[in-house]
Amino acid sequence: MLQRKAGRRGADAAELTFIQDLAAYLSCAAQYAAKVTFNPAMYVYEGVRLPLRATPELQRHRRHIYKGLYEREEMDTIRHLLRPDDIVLELGAGCGIISTFIAQRLSDSRNLHAFEANPQLLKTIDAVTAANNVQPNVVNAAVGAREGEEEFFFDEDCLSSSAYDRGRNTKKATVRVLAFTEMLKSIRPTFIFFDVEGAERDILTVPFPPEVRVLCGELHPQIIGDHAASDLIRSILACGFDYLIDRSEGRAVAFARP
Numbered sequence: 001m002l003q004r005k006a007g008r009r010g011a012d013a014a015e016l017t018f019i020q021d022l023a024a025y026l027s028c029a030a031q032y033a034a035k036v037t038f039n040p041a042m043y044v045y046e047g048v049r050l051p052l053r054a055t056p057e058l059q060r061h062r063r064h065i066y067k068g069l070y071e072r073e074e075m076d077t078i079r080h081l082l083r084p085d086d087i088v089l090e091l092g093a094g095c096g097i098i099s100t101f102i103a104q105r106l107s108d109s110r111n112l113h114a115f116e117a118n119p120q121l122l123k124t125i126d127a128v129t130a131a132n133n134v135q136p137n138v139v140n141a142a143v144g145a146r147e148g149e150e151e152f153f154f155d156e157d158c159l160s161s162s163a164y165d166r167g168r169n170t171k172k173a174t175v176r177v178l179a180f181t182e183m184l185k186s187i188r189p190t191f192i193f194f195d196v197e198g199a200e201r202d203i204l205t206v207p208f209p210p211e212v213r214v215l216c217g218e219l220h221p222q223i224i225g226d227h228a229a230s231d232l233i234r235s236i237l238a239c240g241f242d243y244l245i246d247r248s249e250g251r252a253v254a255f256a257r258p
Helices: 002-038 056-066 072-081 097-103 119-131 180-187 226-238
Strands: 043-045 048-050 088-091 112-116 137-140 142-144 148-155 170-179 191-194 214-218 252-256
Touching: 043 056, 048 097, 048 119, 056 119, 072 097, 072 191, 072 214, 072 252, 088 097, 088 180, 097 112, 097 119, 112 119, 112 180, 119 137, 142 148, 142 180, 170 180, 226 252
Parallel strands: 088 112, 088 191, 112 137, 142 170, 191 214
Antiparallel strands: 043 048, 148 170, 214 252
């Protein structure tokens, strides 16, 4: 009898848990559907005000934003590792959402130096930073091993660009390239965030000056290959950085000097 009662209590608890999970799922689904349907002009994501109707690029990202999936791992890493007095070098600003997330956490938002190769994203970056009253230094240029010009491939939806032809429906353009080593000398960053669609293989294998204490961002082994990604990690570790396992997930990686 006691065993039957215990078994029934266990079944009731499991059923209650299922009902609670189902209710939570339906609530999230209803909230998501409402956001997609009403398409708010201003939406707050991880503390960043996003004028989603300002540009087509923000509209294309909105579903990921509503689901809470947009650059979540990277934001968590930045939240834990960034200091207010850091000088930040951002390689690949994209739509400026991460840029703004970083700038909000600095004692002076002008200590963020963000570089983006795609000129069509500048309007979006300006819209997001203006909506949040931050003033990072944004430069329309790619970052490479040496200064000059390089052919870049831009996705048709303008959300991604790379020095590598990834076989997508892309268009080509020649962009200005600034030398990474010169940036290290002139900006003297303490914190580097990177999302450069494969260019990390060419630019992050240099010796880092002692003031650089954190490197974090996204690796792209699907572009550069697993061997090149592994070589890059070994090169960073050889510069005295630790690989932060608890702050890394999937392709999002983090390194810090002790």
